[in-house]
Amino acid sequence: xxxxxxxxxxxxxxxxxLPPDADIEAEVIGALMATFRAHGYxxxxxxxxxxEESLLGGPxxxxxxxxFRVMDPQSQRMLGVRADMTVQVARIAATRLRQRARPLRLxxxxxxxxxxGSQLRPERQFSQAGFELIGSASLEADVEAILLAAEALRGxxxxxxxxxxxxxxxxxxxxxxxxxxxxxxxxxxxALDRKDAAALALVAKxxxxxAFGRLLEAAGPVDDALAAIKAIALPKEVSDIVDAxxxxxALARPHxxxxxxxxxxxxxxxxxxxxxxxxxxxARGVRGELGRGGRYVLENGEPATGFSVYLDSxxxxxxxxxxxxxxxxxxxxxxxxxxxxxxxxxxxVRGFDDAADAKAEAARLGCTHYFLDGSxxxxxxxxxxxxxxx
Numbered sequence: 001x002x003x004x005x006x007x008x009x010x011x012x013x014x015x016x017x018l019p020p021d022a023d024i025e026a027e028v029i030g031a032l033m034a035t036f037r038a039h040g041y042x043x044x045x046x047x048x049x050x051x052e053e054s055l056l057g058g059p060x061x062x063x064x065x066x067x068f069r070v071m072d073p074q075s076q077r078m079l080g081v082r083a084d085m086t087v088q089v090a091r092i093a094a095t096r097l098r099q100r101a102r103p104l105r106l107x108x109x110x111x112x113x114x115x116x117g118s119q120l121r122p123e124r125q126f127s128q129a130g131f132e133l134i135g136s137a138s139l140e141a142d143v144e145a146i147l148l149a150a151e152a153l154r155g156x157x158x159x160x161x162x163x164x165x166x167x168x169x170x171x172x173x174x175x176x177x178x179x180x181x182x183x184x185x186x187x188x189x190x191a192l193d194r195k196d197a198a199a200l201a202l203v204a205k206x207x208x209x210x211a212f213g214r215l216l217e218a219a220g221p222v223d224d225a226l227a228a229i230k231a232i233a234l235p236k237e238v239s240d241i242v243d244a245x246x247x248x249x250a251l252a253r254p255h256x257x258x259x260x261x262x263x264x265x266x267x268x269x270x271x272x273x274x275x276x277x278x279x280x281x282x283a284r285g286v287r288g289e290l291g292r293g294g295r296y297v298l299e300n301g302e303p304a305t306g307f308s309v310y311l312d313s314x315x316x317x318x319x320x321x322x323x324x325x326x327x328x329x330x331x332x333x334x335x336x337x338x339x340x341x342x343x344x345x346x347x348x349v350r351g352f353d354d355a356a357d358a359k360a361e362a363a364r365l366g367c368t369h370y371f372l373d374g375s376x377x378x379x380x381x382x383x384x385x386x387x388x389x390x
Contacts, residue, residue: 058299102135
């Protein structure tokens with residue numbers, strides 16, 4: 001028989017969410033979804049697993065290496081466990097909701113599973129929540145995605161946010177203009193992703209005006225980055241991409257308050273299926289991005305943009321939770337008394353031994369208050385520390 005210790009072991013990248021983390025995550029998801037709903041985004045709930053060909057179609061092709069596959073014993077067809085919910089929402093929009101008026105606004109939340117983690121996100125299973133705006137190629141749609149992402153994260157109590165814009169299609173367009181294609185383009189992207197100036201110089205040694213090297217150096221505060229990019233001699237198609245980014249910044253900035261805006265024109269990792277202005281959101285001092293979004297195209301050709309929040313990162317960005325108002329109530333006080341306290345906004349824990357000291361039991365069970373003699377009393381810090389609670 002397996003020991004209790006061995007039963008607690010889980011595969012790398014998987015973990016049990018324990019109190020209070022599971023409760024905090026549920027509250028945060030509720031706050032995010034409420035913000036999306038307030039802006040007209042309707043919630044959908046796709047299945048955890050579906051046929052491989054539908055899961056990996058269109059934008060899902062970029063996630064093929066991250067997708068767990070299993071054989072369905074009923075249909076004898078290969079299934080995939082979702083590694084990202086955006087792909088599923090895109091499928092729903094293109095099929096089940098294809099007759100709905102555009103632009104179509106959808107939101108979602110659920111668990112995703114990936115075959116491997118990364119250095120910044122070692123977790124392989126985590127909760128994801130987000131929204132998709134489908135059927136509009138307007139720059140205003142991109143602006144809405146960024147503003148709604150910022151509002152939702154602020155509504156979830158995150159502070160010190162920054163948004164890093166990227167133009168993942170820019171390098172491909174500029175490379176095609178320079179005749180850099182095939183394996184050489186892959187080498188170019190790899191050098192840019194690694195921020196390897198020496199490797200970049202070798203791959204793009206015949207690049208006039210050292211355009212790729214200057215793009216790499218341009219990353220930084222958005223105004224400085226845009227000015228640096230515009231100083232490079234670029235073909236019109238690339239200049240149009242940069243002009244669109246400038247217009248987006250001008251439209252969004254008045255509504256972002258003190259939120260920091262940066263631009264990395266060559267960032268591509270994680271944006272492989274994106275076809276336009278994209279972005280990541282970070283919080284100061286927090287490992288990994290809180291979320292990622294941007295412009296892409298559905299398998300049926302429809303334009304779309306959206307944003308996904310990674311709850312594992314978001315939880316690390318939340319301020320310390322203020323005491324939860326948890327009241328210890330003796331059994332003799334009655335179940336009705338607990339219900340009265342609930343109506344007043346308290347949470348309760350009932351004790352079953354009326355002979356026990358109410359204050360001591362409250363401390364032992366991690367409560368912040370106790371009910372005695374008809375009133376709720378605060379448990380002082382000294383009492384909580386004595387019991388080992390904080």
